[in-house]
């Protein structure tokens with residue numbers, strides 16, 4: 001055979017093979033409405049008049065009317081309509097339509113047009129008309145689909161089972177932890193206390209594992225929703241640092257924080273999930289690093305005026321991950337390098353959850369890692385910008401959170417007498433509070449004039465005078481004392497207090513006649529050291545070796561501290577020494593907001609910049625005292641403006657300052673003095689109550705004790721509807737007794753009240 005003959009033979013064989021699956025093969029001349037038949041099955045042959053080969057449209061219509069069953073007939077008739085063919089084939093060379101037959105066991109078939117030739121204007125001239133049997137294919141698809149459905153249902157059942165199980169497991173764990181908490185509170189026996197501490201530690205690990213499983217199964221079951229809302233990025237950062245820094249330091253790791261000050265502060269996104277992702281990476285970094293450092297960096301890139309990409313990076317100098325293992329770290333329950341990591345607790349779920357959450361937020365985790373050198377995990381998140389505000393310098397946060405140095409008094413001097421002069425009552429109260437346990441007798445005066453009277457009546461051992469006061473400032477007060485003939489305190493050491501400590505302050509105050517100076521907010525230890533320095537030795541009853549029995553002071557646990565918006569609680573604690581005093585300061589700060597804000601506003605209205613300056617200075621120092629750092633910074637800006645007479649700036653920025661200030665009425669509402677005695681309580685509005693009850697149900701379902709306590713605190717500060725109060729007593733008593741079973745029983749009634 002010649003080459004050509006060979007090719008022709010092979011072509012015929014192929015066409016033969018192909019034609020065995022085709023029921024019909026026609027070439028159609030659309031314009032002339034004629035056809036050439038290559039092949040058709042016998043039951044098709046009977047429907048066509050081959051003698052004519054004309055009226056093609058009519059003939060095909062006739063074939064399809066008979067071939068297709070009732071359901072698929074209309075669509076297939078549309079499909080073979082020559083009139084619309086041109087349009088449908090304008091941008092492609094083939095189109096198909098499936099239909100089910102009436103004969104031959106109702107097999108499924110697919111009709112197809114293929115363009116063979118077009119006219120110059122692109123319209124279709126000749127087409128190939130094919131009908132092929134797709135029954136086997138269809139059956140296979142159906143089988144696969146069914147299988148996929150079964151497997152999906154099985155997997156869903158598994159996830160739901162896991163979710164339910166972990167939910168169920170949390171009940172007894174929480175009961176154990178709750179009861180254990182009672183033991184911790186009530187036992188006086190050291191050994192028992194230690195056992196209970198161990199139960200608590202192990203319980204918390206168990207709880208975190210169960211929570212991981214719950215999150216993972218939620219992701220699997222597609223129940224983990226992304227709920228975006230407006231949030232404050234700096235709050236997330238502060239919270240994360242507060243959580244991770246102590247853990248890093250416990251392992252002697254350096255914790256480096258690198259936050260771009262210019263990142264927009266108010267963003268729109270799912271803050272809870274973002275925090276969860278970062279926390280996971282930070283926890284891993286600390287977990288898998290034995291020495292060196294862990295770095296937490298946040299930067300951003302501008303997309304346009306409305307959007308940025310947040311860039312989050314967590315790196316460590318830890319054990320790193322093998323190249324071969326890199327893919328595996330995202331597999332749920334897979335932990336790599338098991339031999340090396342066997343002493344490190346983990347479920348192998350964290351990164352898989354992070355990856356899923358990031359995917360839902362249209363991002364993904366990037367990893368750079370070197371075995372035995374360290375790793376870097378990073379991701380980018382597109383977020384909407386809500387205001388012009390920037391996160392600013394958060395340094396004071398991580399500098400003040402180094403460790404909560406528990407304040408313990410170093411000296412007792414019950415016979416010593418001190419005078420504190422300050423125009424801000426809160427500052428005086430803090431001094432009194434700080435010195436309470438030293439038993440020193442403390443007098444206070446709220447103005448220079450008042451101080452002049454006091455120094456004539458009593459001999460003090462040290463006098464502390466605030467610099468910036470209205471009418472007579474600290475330096476003038478000291479000067480006036482010197483010239484007062486009845487003054488019993490001419491040789492008493494005097495200490496200047498200032499919130500504006502700058503370089504050279506000390507020299508300035510010494511020159512003005514002071515013995516020493518102390519920057520505000522007052523550091524408890526520094527205050528005591530200073531007192532020790534200037535107090536006559538015979539008045540001091542014990543020294544720092546601790547000969548004196550120290551009164552027990554409140555143990556501060558990071559977890560027990562409230563999370564208050566705009567307040568750096570650690571900073572406040574450092575200033576007040578213990579949480580009791582800080583709470584007292586919150587109260588005073590809260591209860592004077594209206595009055596102080598009004599004063600500021602009226603000085604401004606009167607253009608009395610001198611007094612405005614003093615008031616805004618006082619606000620700077622009291623807000624610093626309680627840890628309201630941003631507010632304090634704002635007040636400081638305005639104080640500077642007042643100093644340099646920038647009235648326009650003051651007028652422009654005071655409203656913003658006051659509105660920030662007013663917000664603390666809400667933030668600190670739990671600390672108001674007024675909340676005792678219901679006659680002063682505000683009536684709760686119905687919607688807020690419902691909202692809180694919804695949260696309460698959620699808290700009960702999640703076994704989230706902290707949440708329940710917060711809700712309880714919130715509700716306690718309101719006057720509740722009469723018909724609710726006895727039910728609320730039941731809720732309260734269950735919360736107090738950590739009785740989740742009891743709370744669960746209350747859910748139906750709670751639900752009724754929400755409707």
Ligand code: ADP
Nearest residue numbers: 284285288320329335336346347348349350351
């Ligand atoms: P686990 O609960 O085991 O920590 P993860 O899903 O968070 O689970 O992490 C999966 C695995 O990835 C870990 O078991 C560990 O081997 C590895 N890994 C994660 N983070 C780090 C890191 N920072 N350094 C080294 N290995 C890491």
